[in-house]
Amino acid sequence: MFHYMKGAIALTAVLLTTTAAFAQDKRVVKYNADYDPAPLAAMQEVIADFEAANPDIKIELNNFDHEGYKTAIRNFLTADAPDLANWYAGNRMAPFVTSGQFMDVSDVWEANGLKDSLGSALASMTIDGKQWGIPYTYYQWGIYFNKDAYASAGVDVPGPEGISWDQFISNCEKFAAAGIDCVTTGTKALWPGAGIFDYLDLRTNGYEFHMDLTAGKVAWTDDRVRATFAEWAKVQPYITKNHAALDWQDAAALLVQGKAANYVMGNFAVAVFKEGGMTDENLGFMRFPEITAGIARAEEAPTDTVHIPAGAKNVEDAKTFLAYLATAEAQTKINEAMGQLPINKDATVGDDPFLKAGFEMLSTADGGIAQFFDRDAPAEMAKAGMEGFQEFMVKPENLDKILDRLEKARARAY
Amino acid sequence: MFPRPIEQAAPTSQWLYKAAVPVALLLWLLPLLGVAVTSIRPASDLAQGNYFGLPSSVAFSNYREVFANSPMASYMLNSFKVTVPTVIGAVALSCMTGFALAIYKFKSNLLVFFMFVAGNFVPFQILMVPVRDLTLSLGMYNTWYGLALFHIAFQTGFCTLFMRNFIKALPFELIEAARVEGVSEIQIFWHVVLPLMRPAIAALSVLIFTFIWNDFFWATVLSNSPESQPITAGLSSLNGQWIAQWHLVSAGSILAALPPVLMFFLMQRHFIAGLTLGAVK
Amino acid sequence: MPVSAWRANQRRLAPWLFLAPGLMMFAVYVVIPIFQSMWISFYDWDGLGEKTWIGTENYVELMDDDAFYTSLKNNVIWLVLYMLSVPAGLMIAIFLNQSIRGMRLYKSMFFFPFVISQVVVGLIFSWFYAPDFGLLYKLIDVLTGSGVAILADDRYVTYGIIAAGLWPQIAYVMILYLTGLNNVSPDQIEAARLDGAKGWKMLWHVVLPQLRPATFIAVVVTVIGALRSFDLVSVMTDGGPYGSSRVLSFYMYEQALSEYGYRMGYGAAIAVVLFAIMMIFISGFIWKMWRDETER
Numbered sequence: 007m008f009h010y011m012k013g014a015i016a017l018t019a020v021l022l023t024t025t026a027a028f029a030q031d032k033r034v035v036k037y038n039a040d041y042d043p044a045p046l047a048a049m050q051e052v053i054a055d056f057e058a059a060n061p062d063i064k065i066e067l068n069n070f071d072h073e074g075y076k077t078a079i080r081n082f083l084t085a086d087a088p089d090l091a092n093w094y095a096g097n098r099m100a101p102f103v104t105s106g107q108f109m110d111v112s113d114v115w116e117a118n119g120l121k122d123s124l125g126s127a128l129a130s131m132t133i134d135g136k137q138w139g140i141p142y143t144y145y146q147w148g149i150y151f152n153k154d155a156y157a158s159a160g161v162d163v164p165g166p167e168g169i170s171w172d173q174f175i176s177n178c179e180k181f182a183a184a185g186i187d188c189v190t191t192g193t194k195a196l197w198p199g200a201g202i203f204d205y206l207d208l209r210t211n212g213y214e215f216h217m218d219l220t221a222g223k224v225a226w227t228d229d230r231v232r233a234t235f236a237e238w239a240k241v242q243p244y245i246t247k248n249h250a251a252l253d254w255q256d257a258a259a260l261l262v263q264g265k266a267a268n269y270v271m272g273n274f275a276v277a278v279f280k281e282g283g284m285t286d287e288n289l290g291f292m293r294f295p296e297i298t299a300g301i302a303r304a305e306e307a308p309t310d311t312v313h314i315p316a317g318a319k320n321v322e323d324a325k326t327f328l329a330y331l332a333t334a335e336a337q338t339k340i341n342e343a344m345g346q347l348p349i350n351k352d353a354t355v356g357d358d359p360f361l362k363a364g365f366e367m368l369s370t371a372d373g374g375i376a377q378f379f380d381r382d383a384p385a386e387m388a389k390a391g392m393e394g395f396q397e398f399m400v401k402p403e404n405l406d407k408i409l410d411r412l413e414k415a416r417a418r419a420y
Numbered sequence: 421m422f423p424r425p426i427e428q429a430a431p432t433s434q435w436l437y438k439a440a441v442p443v444a445l446l447l448w449l450l451p452l453l454g455v456a457v458t459s460i461r462p463a464s465d466l467a468q469g470n471y472f473g474l475p476s477s478v479a480f481s482n483y484r485e486v487f488a489n490s491p492m493a494s495y496m497l498n499s500f501k502v503t504v505p506t507v508i509g510a511v512a513l514s515c516m517t518g519f520a521l522a523i524y525k526f527k528s529n530l531l532v533f534f535m536f537v538a539g540n541f542v543p544f545q546i547l548m549v550p551v552r553d554l555t556l557s558l559g560m561y562n563t564w565y566g567l568a569l570f571h572i573a574f575q576t577g578f579c580t581l582f583m584r585n586f587i588k589a590l591p592f593e594l595i596e597a598a599r600v601e602g603v604s605e606i607q608i609f610w611h612v613v614l615p616l617m618r619p620a621i622a623a624l625s626v627l628i629f630t631f632i633w634n635d636f637f638w639a640t641v642l643s644n645s646p647e648s649q650p651i652t653a654g655l656s657s658l659n660g661q662w663i664a665q666w667h668l669v670s671a672g673s674i675l676a677a678l679p680p681v682l683m684f685f686l687m688q689r690h691f692i693a694g695l696t697l698g699a700v701k
Numbered sequence: 702m703p704v705s706a707w708r709a710n711q712r713r714l715a716p717w718l719f720l721a722p723g724l725m726m727f728a729v730y731v732v733i734p735i736f737q738s739m740w741i742s743f744y745d746w747d748g749l750g751e752k753t754w755i756g757t758e759n760y761v762e763l764m765d766d767d768a769f770y771t772s773l774k775n776n777v778i779w780l781v782l783y784m785l786s787v788p789a790g791l792m793i794a795i796f797l798n799q800s801i802r803g804m805r806l807y808k809s810m811f812f813f814p815f816v817i818s819q820v821v822v823g824l825i826f827s828w829f830y831a832p833d834f835g836l837l838y839k840l841i842d843v844l845t846g847s848g849v850a851i852l853a854d855d856r857y858v859t860y861g862i863i864a865a866g867l868w869p870q871i872a873y874v875m876i877l878y879l880t881g882l883n884n885v886s887p888d889q890i891e892a893a894r895l896d897g898a899k900g901w902k903m904l905w906h907v908v909l910p911q912l913r914p915a916t917f918i919a920v921v922v923t924v925i926g927a928l929r930s931f932d933l934v935s936v937m938t939d940g941g942p943y944g945s946s947r948v949l950s951f952y953m954y955e956q957a958l959s960e961y962g963y964r965m966g967y968g969a970a971i972a973v974v975l976f977a978i979m980m981i982f983i984s985g986f987i988w989k990m991w992r993d994e995t996e997r
Contacts, residue, residue, distance in 0.1 A: 071660040076960040085561035105749035250942035251853030389961035397943035513723040520719035545972040550734035573730030605715035634818035696880035
């Protein structure tokens with residue numbers, strides 16, 4: 007992992023110096039982004055291709071720390087707008103759209119036939135009948151596991167179809183006996199806990215209910231929500247104890263070291279697992295187990311997007327770049343390098359086994375595709391909810407207090 | 421002298437005391453020493469779980485890596501760009517305000533003085549939203565001068581308190597003598613008072629330098645990208661990227677701490693004189 | 702203005718001339734924003750769109766907001782425990798108030814933590830507390846058999862952060878008292894010694910009264926420091942776990958500018974409450990200083 011980070015940071019530095027050196031005689035497009043090291047390298051390749059095809063345009067990528075970016079974007083959109091900015095689809099972009107901070111890019115969609123080629127993401131990019139950005143990637147969530155940990159605890163390794171919920175819980179008991187954390191997570195930044203909640207709720211109550219809940223139509227004190235938490239309580243004792251002090255990368259290290267067996271995570275974590283020394287041999291992936299029998303299987307697959315801020319100075323060239331980013335060619339390339347799934351239907355899915363498993367899983371999900379808790383729910387609800395999830399994982403006995411608080415947040419947020 | 425000088429105590433006590441002081445110091449600075457050692461620890465030590473033993477080798481390369489692979493140099497430069505003008509600006513303004521409040525008797529004198537003093541104590545948060553908006557509307561968001569302007573204004577409160585009390589302690593006869601000779605007020609300020617203020621200016625400069633260098637809150641509120649972020653904010657965001665890479669975090673921390681520490685050691689007398697003004701009568 | 706008019710009136714005009722630049726800057730960046738914040742606290746505003754007047758609704762919501770009470774409670778804990786830096790600083794100052802060889806250097810080394818940015822202090826202590834390999838975690842592990850992740854446990858997290866804050870604060874108070882002790886009148890001490898006073902009695906009845914100015918400043922800077930605590934909370938925990946280490950200054954920032962925040966009006970209302978609390982102390986200080994000024 008150290009080498010991996012080093013390399014990525016070195017790449018950033020190289021990129022920063024090269025942009026500085028050649029920026030003079032070209033039209034500059036300022037691009038603010040929040041890539042982790044692996045995707046950053048991928049985007050740099052795409053930018054290099056784009057610049058080769060458009061020699062008079064220079065993309066100046068300004069990469070932020072991923073968590074810091076989410077705060078920074080509010081500031082730079084109003085204060086010092088770049089020409090392009092990363093963000094997320096769904097409800098998460100609504101505040102920027104309604105307050106006029108993102109530019110309508112429907113013309114890019116029209117001119118390039120994107121409603122067809124990016125059709126699967128059209129709904130999540132549309133507000134008021136207009137499109138507000140270009141989706142370039144999405145990725146599945148699921149359970150990543152360490153096969154060696156399974157072996158050392160004497161637990162059968164699950165296949166890609168996953169295992170039953172009861173089986174999962176009884177596995178946890180075996181892991182506990184072997185001194186291995188059955189489920190690991192790092193909730194210092196809060197969001198990783200929401201992935202666990204989303205899946206438990208999708209599996210317990212189904213897609214429609216989950217969407218109603220994140221849309222504020224259902225009370226948090228509803229019995230069906232309690233049912234979700236009741237399932238959660240079954241695995242809670244087996245979750246890494248200090249998760250509230252860990253970043254998600256710290257928890258990933260636990261999985262790599264075999265101190266933890268399972269990790270509910272997004273596919274972007276594969277790069278981190280592999281840099282930590284895991285291979286396709288001992289890293290496993292499975293669907294989140296079914297809980298309520300017969301419920302239509304829904305999955306979690308957040309879409310990442312690029313937008314043009316309303317205050318952009320070089321709109322024309324920014325649109326040229328967006329159109330390029332929407333092409334099958336660019337999406338194939340970047341997603342292959344990122345280890346994620348392209349939105350463009352003509353793009354090829356990479357050869358990676360985890361990608362293939364994810365693609366297979368998502369394309370057969372008949373229940374629906376959720377974005378993610380903090381993208382489906384409005385910001386205020388998301389924050390309160392994720393704090394509640396973290397607290398529940400530490401102190402499940404506080405459930406009533408937590409749900410009352412979330413219900414209060416719901417009353418305010420919608 | 422209190423407590424009784426140790427020289428008057430029994431030889432064993434003396435010996436014990438002389439041993440206790442360095443031991444206490446070592447314990448007191450233990451966290452800092454830990455970080456200093458970690459900053460020269462090779463990454464491989466950390467990977468092997470050698471967090472607290474002696475480093476297997478001295479890796480100054482950590483520092484090279486920090487400079488080569490992060491915008492650390494730019495952060496440091498930004499910090500200087502914010503700090504130095506603030507020191508000059510705040511000291512210049514407060515020489516004048518301090519002079520006005522110390523020398524002249526006018527009706528609202530104390531009122532103005534205590535407004536500066538009270539303003540110096542208010543919580544930053546009550547200023548945050550309006551100051552951020554003001555900076556945005558002036559087009560100075562994310563610039564070193566936007567930050568410096570605010571700092572100059574805010575520090576004027578503390579500096580005025582300092583300068584006013586200092587000038588007040590100067591012999592007033594000097595000014596009266598100058599007035600009798602018909603020297604104008606501006607010349608009194610420039611030729612009579614200002615030369616006497618040198619120690620105060622030195623003390624205040626060191627203090628303000630440290631305060632502003634170490635400011636984190638306003639750095640977070642008024643800047644957000646590596647081109648303009650000072651080192652405190654920069655270090656905090658690097659900390660988000662260098663997960664579990666404590667050798668880099670430590671090296672970055674040491675670098676961020678270095679300028680104020682050097683300043684303190686070079687100007688120690690002024691620094692302490694400034695900090696403890698008012699602690700004795 | 703004709704030169705003669707300036708001549709005639711310069712004693713009256715000069716102070717305002719000297720005050721003008723500083724006063725103007727201070728008004729624009731400090732005084733006026735205080736009132737603007739109060740005004741904004743009556744609005745619902747996301748910082749991007751239009752403001753909506755909602756009267757006292759933000760304050761009503763605040764009265765029923767658990768996070769607000771958590772922050773308030775933590776502020777009280779901060780205030781009380783931060784005060785420990787005053788006696789602790791005094792003890793170290795007394796300990797160090799000797800003149801053995803190299804004492805000057807020792808004193809400045811003890812002062813070190815105050816010179817360092819709170820961001821760095823926060824990082825240092827995060828590393829000290831880190832689960833699995835942190836020095837303190839290991840120590841507790843050895844002593845009790847199971848380590849405690851201080852920053853992930855809502856029972857200890859605030860105390861853990863305050864301990865980090867005390868480190869530089871004690872150093873600051875120490876230097877105030879060292880200077881104060883330097884100026885304690887030797888005659889009085891000797892006189893008291895002849896009367897048989899020593900140890901605690903001497904400290905309490907003879908030395909402390911003479912240290913009163915130092916104590917006053919130490920209390921002022923400690924109270925202000927405790928209520929301003931933002932950097933450490935932000936760097937060490939970001940208010941977590943589940944908001945249990947929030948203090949008002951951090952909660953305000955979180956509501957107004959953080960990732961899921963941007964409720965400028967609500968944030969401003971929190972700031973007004975914090976301001977009101979601080980004003981109680983500030984008025985106390987000012988009142989005392991005013992009295993000293995007018996007595997002179």
